[in-house]
Amino acid sequence: MDKVFTKPITKQFEFDEDVAVVFDDMLERSIPFYKEVIALTCKTICHHVKEGAHIVDLGCSTANTLLALHKKSDKSYHLLGIDNAEAMLHLARQKVHAYGANIDLEHADITHVALTCKDVIIANYMLQFIRPLQRAAFVAKLYDALNPNGLFIFSEKIVFEDKVLNKEMIDLYYDFKREQGYSDFEIAQKREALENVLIPYTEDENKAMLRNAGFETIEVIFKWGNFATFIAKKKV
Template identity: 35%
Template sequence: MQQGKDAIYSQPQEVSSFSFDQSVAEVFPDMIQRSVPGYNTIVDTIGQISAQFAQADTSIYDLGCSLGAASLSASKYIHAKNCKILAVDNSEAMAKRCELHVQTFKAKTPISVLCDDLQNIEINNASVVIMNFTLQFIDPTQRNDIIEKIYQGLKPGGVLILSEKLSHNTQTGNELLIDLHHEFKRRNGYSELEISQKRTALEDVMRIESFEQHKRRIESAGFNDVIRWFTCFNFSSMVAVKPN
């Protein structure tokens, strides 16, 4: 499927809160590649980790699936028998394009796409749950309940794969990571105007936390091992393992 180039914030405008609408869905692959360092590595490794922990006759959940990159990666690598992937996104524009991607790539492990809020989804008989840059867009007061629900729905030995943009616990460190990220975006062709307007659009929508905050929440839900396997600038991905 042909994808467009992200120019959403290239012209001066009255900036409203960021949403995953049709205009974002049309350019999302370009936007995410130019905005998130190591995105291809993250997605490919999510597939590998999913394959390692997928158990036969279980479900894999991709919560906040966007256009289905993580689901497709998991499908490519998983060899456990009778697994199925449920890809969930609350954006109708994203879910529709995700369905087209899934049909185009003809996934080995079957993928079902559902347009719904992840908080409405029951997690049952799961061996892997993926949240790839999803939790950061959810109200912080609701995050504990979501992680606890995931823990309860995972089988023993199952995993939560969580990718997030992080804050740092010192001002100097936080400013350094932000500066490095902005330079990454400049080198990928974004203008100062685009960087500034996108940051404004995300201010009230994406509320990020530190790794320590995530780790405390994950462990308090019952996970006994939190492995931070990827970090570049203020972007990170981790795996949380449910005890056997």
């Protein structure tokens, strides 16, 4: 169970071994409708792509999304997960082996890895950790890596332009975390650890970034408070 922030923090947030061993629990208790978002992502992909599609999950962590796709689809896909945290991939490999899934896992910096000819790119709660000065160029790179009619699906924490409403959404989110068993101390500790590490955009800023990269079809397919899941389609 996630107890990472029950003690005073000594560093900024990192996806290290301490986080990796409790990460799945942390995700389910920290992200509203986490499992439902994965299920929606997988169903969307299964409806959109054909047998043999090439699908990559950037920042795959412990491979939850790829494993869900493996279990839910009756099609055979080329599944690849990339993450820069070896501790996460160690757990991912164990889970992939346990399920007998045909999923390739690669230890690499997602901002530097070469990507080509992908039918779907997934990036859940990952772009927010890329520095704003690099983020737009990275999304443009993803657009170029997609095949025509390819999908880019990603989930993000977002901020609201209205400062009062934004504060209210943050308070509602903290209420959600309390309902999951987190203490006010743990909530404050994680907020401090993520400061200047996780930098979210507004919904409109995310959409503008996608348009500037070349995407024409851009929709929000799920939203809860200050969390949103986007889908962008490359033109045929």
